[in-house]
Amino acid sequence: MAPHATAALRTRAALRVALSHYVANGLSVALGLFLISGAVHLWLGAIASAAATVGVIVATPPDAPGPRRGKFLQMLPAPLLSIPLFFAVQMLHTMPIRLGMVLIPATFIAFSAMAWGKRGIPIAIAVMFAMIFSMATPAPTGLQEALDRTAHFALGAGLYVVYATLANLAMNGRYRTLLIADVLYSMAALMRTEASQFKAPDETSDVRDTPAPLLGLLLQQTAAFADQIQGARDIALESPRTPRRQRLAGMLVVVLEMRDQLLASELDLDALTQLPEHAPALAEMRSVLEQLSDEVVAIADAMLMFRTPGPLADLRPRLSMIHLPADHPHAPPHAGPSPAVLARGLANRIGHINDEVLKLNKLMRHEIEPDLAVVRANWRVFVSPTAWSWRPFLALWHWDAPPLRHAIRATLAIAVGYTIAVFMPWGSHDYWILLTIVVVLRGSLSQTLERRNARVAGTLLGCVLAVGLLATHPSAMLLLACVTFAQAIAHGFAVRKYLVTSVAGTVLGLVQAHLLNMGASTTFALVERIADTLIGVAVSWAFCYVLPSWERGQLPDLVRRTLVAQALHARLALGLGQLHDIDNSIELEWRLARREAFDSLSALVQATQRSLAEPRAVRPPMEPLEHLQAHSYQLLAQLSAIKSMLVLRRDRLTPADIEGPLLRTAERIESLIGSAPIASTPMPTSAPATALGGAIPLPDPFENDISPWLLRRLDLATGIATQIRDDAARILQPSSATAAAPPAATPVAGTVPHEAA
Numbered sequence: 185m186a187p188h189a190t191a192a193l194r195t196r197a198a199l200r201v202a203l204s205h206y207v208a209n210g211l212s213v214a215l216g217l218f219l220i221s222g223a224v225h226l227w228l229g230a231i232a233s234a235a236a237t238v239g240v241i242v243a244t245p246p247d248a249p250g251p252r253r254g255k256f257l258q259m260l261p262a263p264l265l266s267i268p269l270f271f272a273v274q275m276l277h278t279m280p281i282r283l284g285m286v287l288i289p290a291t292f293i294a295f296s297a298m299a300w301g302k303r304g305i306p307i308a309i310a311v312m313f314a315m316i317f318s319m320a321t322p323a324p325t326g327l328q329e330a331l332d333r334t335a336h337f338a339l340g341a342g343l344y345v346v347y348a349t350l351a352n353l354a355m356n357g358r359y360r361t362l363l364i365a366d367v368l369y370s371m372a373a374l375m376r377t378e379a380s381q382f383k384a385p386d387e388t389s390d391v392r393d394t395p396a397p398l399l400g401l402l403l404q405q406t407a408a409f410a411d412q413i414q415g416a417r418d419i420a421l422e423s424p425r426t427p428r429r430q431r432l433a434g435m436l437v438v439v440l441e442m443r444d445q446l447l448a449s450e451l452d453l454d455a456l457t458q459l460p461e462h463a464p465a466l467a468e469m470r471s472v473l474e475q476l477s478d479e480v481v482a483i484a485d486a487m488l489m490f491r492t493p494g495p496l497a498d499l500r501p502r503l504s505m506i507h508l509p510a511d512h513p514h515a516p517p518h519a520g521p522s523p524a525v526l527a528r529g530l531a532n533r534i535g536h537i538n539d540e541v542l543k544l545n546k547l548m549r550h551e552i553e554p555d556l557a558v559v560r561a562n563w564r565v566f567v568s569p570t571a572w573s574w575r576p577f578l579a580l581w582h583w584d585a586p587p588l589r590h591a592i593r594a595t596l597a598i599a600v601g602y603t604i605a606v607f608m609p610w611g612s613h614d615y616w617i618l619l620t621i622v623v624v625l626r627g628s629l630s631q632t633l634e635r636r637n638a639r640v641a642g643t644l645l646g647c648v649l650a651v652g653l654l655a656t657h658p659s660a661m662l663l664l665a666c667v668t669f670a671q672a673i674a675h676g677f678a679v680r681k682y683l684v685t686s687v688a689g690t691v692l693g694l695v696q697a698h699l700l701n702m703g704a705s706t707t708f709a710l711v712e713r714i715a716d717t718l719i720g721v722a723v724s725w726a727f728c729y730v731l732p733s734w735e736r737g738q739l740p741d742l743v744r745r746t747l748v749a750q751a752l753h754a755r756l757a758l759g760l761g762q763l764h765d766i767d768n769s770i771e772l773e774w775r776l777a778r779r780e781a782f783d784s785l786s787a788l789v790q791a792t793q794r795s796l797a798e799p800r801a802v803r804p805p806m807e808p809l810e811h812l813q814a815h816s817y818q819l820l821a822q823l824s825a826i827k828s829m830l831v832l833r834r835d836r837l838t839p840a841d842i843e844g845p846l847l848r849t850a851e852r853i854e855s856l857i858g859s860a861p862i863a864s865t866p867m868p869t870s871a872p873a874t875a876l877g878g879a880i881p882l883p884d885p886f887e888n889d890i891s892p893w894l895l896r897r898l899d900l901a902t903g904i905a906t907q908i909r910d911d912a913a914r915i916l917q918p919s920s921a922t923a924a925a926p927p928a929a930t931p932v933a934g935t936v937p938h939e940a941a
Contacts (some may be wrong), residue, residue, distance in 0.1 A: 196485075199488075200369070200485070200488065203362070203488040203489075204362060204366065204488075205249050205359055205362035205363050205366060206249075206676045206677065206679065206680055207676045208249075208355065208358065208359070208362060209247070209248060209249050209355075209359075209675070209676060210671075210672040210673060210674075210675045210676020210677070211672050211676070212247075212351045212355060213244050213247055213348075213671060213672060213675045213676075214668045214669065214671050214672030214675070215351075215668075216240065216244075216344055216347040216348065216351060217237065217240045217241070217244070217344070217667070217668050217671050218664070218665070218668040219347070220236060220237075220240050220340055220343045220344055220347065221233050221236055221237040221240060221340070221664055221667075221668075222661075222664065224236040224336065224339065224340065225660070225661070225664065228336065230660045230699075231336075232332075232336040233336075233660075233664070233699075234696070234699040234700050235321070235333045235334075235336035235337045235340070235700075236336045236337065236339050236340030236343075237340060237664070237667065237696060237699070238270075238314075238317045238318075238321075238337055238340065238696065238700070239263070239336070239337040239338060239339065239340025239341035239342075239344070240340045240341065240343075240344045241313060241317065241671065241692075241696070242262065242263070242266050242270075242310050242311075242313045242314045242317065242337075242341055243259065243262055243263050243266075243310065243340070243341040243344040243345055243348070244310075244344065244348075244671070244675055245262065245306035245307070245309045245310045245313070246258055246259055246261075246262055246303075246306040246307060246310065247259060247344075247348045247352075247675075248306075249352070249355070249359040249362075249363065249415075249419060250352065250418060250419065251356075251418050251419055251422040251567065251570065252352060252353050252356050252422065252423075253422060253423075253570055254570025254571065255348070255349050255352045255353070256345065256349045257570065257571075257572065258303070258570065259344075259345045259348050259349060260345060261297075261307050261572075262306070262307050262310035262311065262341075263310075263338070263341035263342060263345060265293075265294070265307070265310075265311050265314075266310060266311050266313075266314030266341065267314075267334065267337065267338045267341065269286075269290050269311060269314055269315050269318075270314045270315065270317075270318045270334055270337050271330060271331075271334040272286050272290075273286065273287070273315050273318035273319055274318055274321070274324050274330035274333060274334060275324075275327075275330055277318075277319070277321075277323040277324065278323050280606050283319075284599070284602055284603075284606075287315060287598065287602060288595055288598060288599045288602070289595075290311070290315060291312065291315075291594060291595045291598045291599075292591050292592070292594075292595040293311075294307075294308045294311035294312050295308050295587075295590060295591035295594045295595065296308075296577070296580060296587065296588075296591045297311070298587045298590060298591065298627070299576040299577050299579070299580040299585075299587040299588075300572075300576045300577075301576070304576070309622065309623075312618075312622045313619075313622070314337075316615045316618050316619050316622065317615070317696070317700075318337075319614065319615040319618070320615045320696070320697045320700055321333065321700045322700070356419070357428070357429075359419055360419050360420050360429065360432050361432065361487050361488075362487075362488070363415065363416040363419055363420060364416060364420055364432050364435055364436060364439075364487065365484040365485075365487040365488050366412065366416070366484075367409075367412060367413060367416050367436065367439055368439065368480050368481070368483060368484035368487075368544075369481065369484050370405070370408070370409050370412055371409070371439055371442060371443070371480055372477040372478070372480040372481045372484070373405065373477075374402075374405050374406065374409060374443075374446065375446060375473055375474075375476060375477040375480065375537075376473075376474060376477045377398070377401055377402055377405055378402065378446055378449060378450060378473065379470045379473040379474050379477065380398060380470075381398060381450060381453055381457070382453065382457075382466045382467070382469050382470035382473065383457065383463070383466060383467065383470065399814060400810075402817070403785075403789045403813055403814070403817060404789060404793065406782070406785070406786070406789070406817070407785065407786035407787075407789040407790055408786075409443070410782040410783055410785075410786035411786060413436075413439075413440070413782075414568065414779075414783070416436055417436065417566045417567060417568075418567050418568050420432050420433050420436045421433050421436070421559070421566055421567050422567055424559050430553075430554050430556060430559055431547050431548075431550075431554055433554065433559045434547055434553075434554020434555060434556075434558075434559055435544055435547050435548070435554075437554070437555065437558050437559060438540050438543050438544050438547070439544075440775075441540055442537060442540040442541070442544075444778075444824040444827070444828070445533060445536045445537045445540060445824070445828065446537060447817075447820055447821045447824045448533050448821050448822075448824040448825040448828060449473075449530065449533045449534055449537065450821060451529075451530075451533070451821055451822065451825055452521075452526040452529065452530060453530065455523065455526060456523060456526055456527055456530065459523055461509040462508075462509060462523060462527055464507070465506050465507060465508050465509070465527055465531075466527075468502075468506045469503070469506065469530065469531060469534055472499050472502060472503060472534055472538070473534055473537070475499065476499065476534075476537055476538060476541050479496055479541050479545070480541060480544070483541075483544055483545060483548055486548065487548070492548060492549055493545055493548050493549065495545065495549065496541065496542055496545045498538065498542060499535075499538045500535045500538055500539075503531045503532075503534060503535050503538070504531075506531060508524055508527045508528060508531075509523075509524060509527075510524055521893075521896070529893075533825070533828075536828065536832070558771070566775075566776075566779065584737065586627060586733040586738065587627075589731045589732075589733050590627045590733065592731055593625070593727050593728075593730050593731050593732075594621075594622075594625055594727075596727060596730060597621050597625055597723050597724060597726075597727040597730075598618060598621055598622075600723055600727070601617045601618050601620075601621045601719070601720060601723045602614065602617075602618060604617065604719060604723070605617045605618065605716075605719075608716075608719075615697075616693070616712075616713055616716035616717070616720070617716045617719050617720040617723070618720070619693060619720070620639060620643075620716065620717050620719075620720025620721060620724070621720045621723055621724050623635065623639065623686075623689070624636055624639050624720065624721055624724040624725075625724040625727060625728070627733065628733070628735065628794045628797075629728045629729075629732070629794075629797050629798050630793070630794040630795075630796070630797030630798070631794070632724060632725065632728050633725075633797055634682070635682060635724075636721050636724065636725055638682045638683040638685075638686050639682075639686050639717065639720075639721055640717060640718070640721055641683060641686070642682075642683050642684075642685070642686020642687040642689070642690060643686060643690050643713060643714060643717040644714060645687050645690075646686065646687045646688070646689070646690025646691045646694070647690060647694070647713045647714060649687070649690075649691050650690060650691045650694035650695060651694075653666060653691070653695065654694070654695070654698055660699070663695055663698065663699055664699075666691070666695055667692055667695050667696055667699070670688045670689070670691045670692035670695065671688075671692055672688075673685070673687075673688035674688035674689040674692055690713070694713065732802075734795070734798055734802045735791045735792070735794050735795035735798060735803075735804060736795065736798075736802055736803065736804040738791055739788070739791055739792070739795075739804050739809070739915065740915070740916055742784070742787050742788045742791055743788065743812065743912050743915050743916060744916075745784045745787070745788075746784040746785055746787075746788050746812070746816060747857040747858070747859070747908070747909075747912055748784075748857075748858065748859070749777070749780045749781045749783075749784040749785075750781055750784075750785075750816055750819055750820075750853075750857055750905075750908065751853055751854050751856075751857045751858040752777045752780070752781075753774075753777040753778055753780070753781040753820070753823065754819070754823055754849075754850060754853040754854070754901065754905070755777075755850045755853070755854055756770075756773055756774040756777045757774060757777075757778075757823045757826060757827045758823075758826065758846045758847075758849055758850040758853075758898075759774070759846075759850070760843055760846060760847060774827075781820060782820070785813065785816050785817065785820070788809075788812070788813060788816075789813055792804070792806070792809050792810070792813065804915070805914065805915055808911045808912075808914035808915045809911075809915060811907070811911045812908060812911035812912060812915065815904050815907045815908045815911060816908060818904050819901060819904045819905060819908065822897055822900050822901040822904060823901060825897055826894060826897045826898065826901070829890060829893070829894050829897070830894075833890055836889055836890045837889070837890060837891050837894065838889055838891045841889075841891040841895075842891050842894055842895065845895055845898050846898065849898040849901060849902055852902050852905070853901065853902060853905040856902075856905045856906055856908070856909045857905050857908050857909050857912070
């Protein structure tokens with residue numbers, strides 16, 4: 185690639201980051217910090233401003249793009265819990281033992297908030313920040329100074345809660361656009377990964393390297409996409425009352441349909457990639473899919489740049505011009521559909537993706553209206569609840585509950601870190617060890633190791649930058665501007681790139697500590713901070729192995745959840761009601777089941793990925809887990825293809841021929857995976873087709889009734905469900921299942937050959 189082209193790509197990528205929703209959120213947070221701290225500085229002076237700035241910093245972790253409804257209640261718990269703890273630390277500043285007696289139980293209470301999952305993590309971090317930054321202040325001279333400092337802290341935190349609520353309201357429209365654009369970028373990346381499968385295996389490569397890594401990448405991207413989609417739903421589907429909101433919500437619905445069509449596009453692909461004569465046709469299909477990916481990116485770019493995208497050309501004519509090799513007249517008869525027919529079907533499924541991309545473009549250009557019935561059906565039902573409930577806290581008190589074990593683990597780590605800090609020769613800066621433990625120690629070993637490496641590297645660079653800045657003896661207002669800039673970066677990249685957050689957070693922490701101490705010397709800061717960081721990292725790493733919640737203990741529940749979700753999705757996707765009328769209630773129920781199917785598989789994929797960082801002795805059985813994920817992905821693909829037939833091509837179906845097989849297949853899948861399996865029973869490869877009752881000829885699907893093709897999909901879905909049941913049995917009862925049956929053969933390419941029916 186030419187240097188100027190590379191530079192253009194990098195510039196475009198940097199611009200996408202600069203205009204992203206997480207950077208916009210970081211800038212919003214920084215603006216609030218600057219306005220509040222600057223106002224308090226002008227009103228009450230530099231000392232009060234420093235304490236108010238701490239209050240703002242403590243209130244910011246829960247501030248993320250979210251729905252307008254419930255934003256205030258989302259922001260409120262962190263300051264309410266933090267203010268009394270900030271005051272308690274102030275009063276016990278010169279009493280290390282008593283301070284430890286408050287700090288340690290408060291840590292347990294703070295980390296117990298993680299029982300609420302993603303909503304609770306920022307609150308736990310905020311409460312810990314309040315105590316740690318309170319330790320960073322000089323010891324108060326008396327009760328009045330402690331009260332004044334706490335009042336200024338509360339003033340900053342309270343003002344920021346109000347600011348964050350108003351800012352989220354003002355930014356809501358832009359957040360909707362940016363989140364949908366981010367979803368489109370991820371969709372385009374998923375399309376490119378899928379397109380990379382449209383080629384024959386490279387004979388020069390090591391067979392062990394392909395295509396399993398590609399399937400793993402697809403599963404990881406699909407899992408991340410499922411999480412991302414829910415975040416977009418929460419904002420884009422909230423109160424879609426205006427035409428603009430309805431259009432954005434409609435685009436999100438179209439993206440979900442694209443995901444289903446993309447999933448179905450890899451069906452039968454493995455059979456075609458083994459035929460050299462189909463390589464040119466597959467290469468052309470790959471080119472079309474990549475062009476569609478580029479068009480999705482162009483739509484997302486237009487959304488970021490406040491532009492209307494240009495009209496898109498329909499790529500179906502290009503797909504129809506692809507030369508597909510005809511079947512050899514003297515070739516032996518196929519047990520299933522011929523390669524030529526499979527290739528035509530594959531091209532047609534890519535055509536459906538093309539149709540959805542055109543629909544996205546036309547929605548952006550106001551040339552068509554969104555499907556308001558679907559948008560209204562998705563509203564509220566698919567949005568996460570914003571009210572707080574005591575149920576997660578009540579469910580915490582079980583010895584095997586991961587949040588409880590993590591709270592105990594974190595409390596012990598803070599206790600050890602604090603004890604070390606008290607006896608260190610630079611004890612006046614003991615808070616830095618505790619700060620490192622809070623930001624590094626995560627609920628799993630893999631996350632902690634990732635944070636550990638980023639924290640050390642970020643601290644080294646951040647210390648150099650902070651010491652260089654403080655050596656110039658800048659004014660208080662300049663330091664406030666630096667804190668504002670560092671806060672924007674640290675908050676914006678906390679989830680996306682923790683290394684960047686670590687660098688900015690180090691600068692933020694050192695400069696803020698300097699402001700709190702009113703210009704104390706920074707001569708020893710560089711060596712001291714690095715040493716404190718290494719100690720905190722070592723303590724965090726060591727306590728990963730204390731009361732560990734290995735993924736092996738969580739996987740059985742995730743496997744059962746996946747089985748139940750897949751069975752429910754199959755039952756609703758194969759429901760007979762949709763043959764007679766596409767009722768909104770039926771579609772809504774199916775969409776909910778589809779979401780749970782993807783979410784459960786996403787959770788399973790992520791847990792399996794995290795387990796790879798754990799000691800080999802405690803890892804779960806990886807082979808059946810990988811097979812279960814692949815087969816679950818394949819079942820979703822088959823059901824997506826069946827659903828597409830029932831909805832888009834129902835006029836080419838004969839209800840009398842398919843109603844019975846649909847019902848029987850749904851019942852069979854429900855019996856296979858609707859509950860946890862007891863034992864593995866291999867599926868005979870020569871068994872008659874479940875739905876078909878035997879091999880039947882398959883007519884040209886573009887000229888005749890497609891009912892036989894739907895029956896074939898039902899047969900394949902039943903076979904995959906059997907494999908899922910066997911995979912689950914090997915995971916849930918590894919010893920008995922292994923003795924009962926050998927592992928089922930699994931095609932690593934991510935699709936089931938048509939002969940396997």
